[in-house]
Amino acid sequence: MQEIDYKGVNTVLRTYELNLLTEADYDRMLKASSLKDALDVLKGTGYEFDEKEIQESKNFEAFLMKHLAEVYKELFSITPVSEVVELFALRYTYHNLKVLLKQRFSGEQLEQLLIPIGKDSLGSLKKLVETGDGNDEHPILIEGVQEAIRDFDEDHRIEAATVFMDTYYFKHLRSISDKINHPSVTKMVDGMIDLYNLSTLIRSLKQNKPRGFLYTVLSSSGSVAKRDLIEESVNGPSAVMRKYYSSKTYGTRLANLVSETTNEVDTQKLDKLVDELTNELVAEGLYRPFGPLPLLGYLFAKEKEITNIRLILVGKDNQIEEEILRERMRPVYGS
Structure with missing residues (x-):
């Protein structure tokens, strides 16, 4: 797929961008004196919901996810190459697989937690988890489900649903990035996986998790080998950051997250930095007439709009x- 092949899509995106919430919209919502006033602002921006019902149920997630699913x-x-959209949609597919696997393993009814977003339908994902056999799904996705089921059958660990789906999500994400073969996409996926590994490593060390656990939960698809991260982790999170992340373009900003008094890393600020870095990467192509970056920029903006x-x-x-x-607040598109 050549960059010019996205020209028609990117022309359509320019009209979609006009409907994104602006800083002025957010400002009005933030200054609203009540939930009702904030909903009144939102109602004039293209989001559809029953205001009275929302005020009573407080079920914001339902109409927000419905809107995002339509997008x-x-x-x-x-989009001529569905994998470009999958770069952001894929996490919903793996979220749904976690839900369905936990439902199979625990016997609980969890389908109310499913989100109808992704290339594969909820029906096909249900069949895959129920039978362990896939048809049109990606081989990596099928393998991940089969491994999670195998692990549960052997060790009866319900957490296998989360562990295997997280691991295979990043493996699948890397596969998509390799297929798209665009330098900015590769850079973005590198950052997403490397920072996920760092965040997961830091949280695991705080919980005194064993090395075997780290080998299970960290991804092998990043630009930094997980073996190297684990070996250096005996010296603490800040040592890992100095050795393997200081040379990266965002290395200095990571260093600023380390407390001077406790030498610990603020994981909440790290999560926010991941968003900021992703925003900056996709922003590189916001105003390009061709290529996949404008689409990724719009999707990222829409995701952050829902979050905000x-x-x-x-x-x-x-x-x-x-x-x-x-x-x-998360980054606002174009700001």
Whole structure:
């Protein structure tokens, strides 16, 4: 696929971008004195919901996910290479597989947690988990489900659903990146996997997890070998960051997350930095007429828009101060 093949898609995207929430929209929502006032602002931006029902149920997730699912469905239908959309949709597929596997392993009814976003239908994913056999799904996805089922059958570990799906998600993500074969996409996926490994390593060390656990949960698909990360982890998170991350373009910003007094890493700030770095990577192509980056930029913006709306609505419902909400906001498209 040549970059010019995205020209038609990117022309359509420019019209979609006009409907994204602006900083002025967010400002009005943040300054709203109540949940009702914030919903009144949102109602004029293209989101459809029953305001009275939402105020009573506080089920923000339902209408937000419905809106996002429609966005993904439309983009899958107009994009010449579905893998580009899958770069962001894939995490929903693996979320759904986690839910379905946990449902199979525990016997609980968990289907209310499924999200109808992804290349593969919920019906096909259900069949895959029920039978262990796939048809049109990606081989990596099928292998991940089969390995999770095998592990549970042998050791009866319900957590196998999460461990295997996280591992195979990044393996699948790397496969998509290799197929697209675009330098900016490769750079973005490298960052996503490397920073996931770092965040997971830091959290695991705080919980005193054994080395065997680290070998299981860390991804082998990043630009830094997980064996190297684990070997260096005996010297602490800051040592890992100095040795393997300081030379990266975002190395200095990572170093700023280390507390001078405790020498520990603030994982909440690390999660926010991941968003900021992804935003910067996709922003490189926002105004290019060709290639996959404008599509990724729009998708990232839409994802963060949903995150910000959820944050504000929950905040207004719980009477959280405006300044606290502003500090927790994710990057705004084009800002």
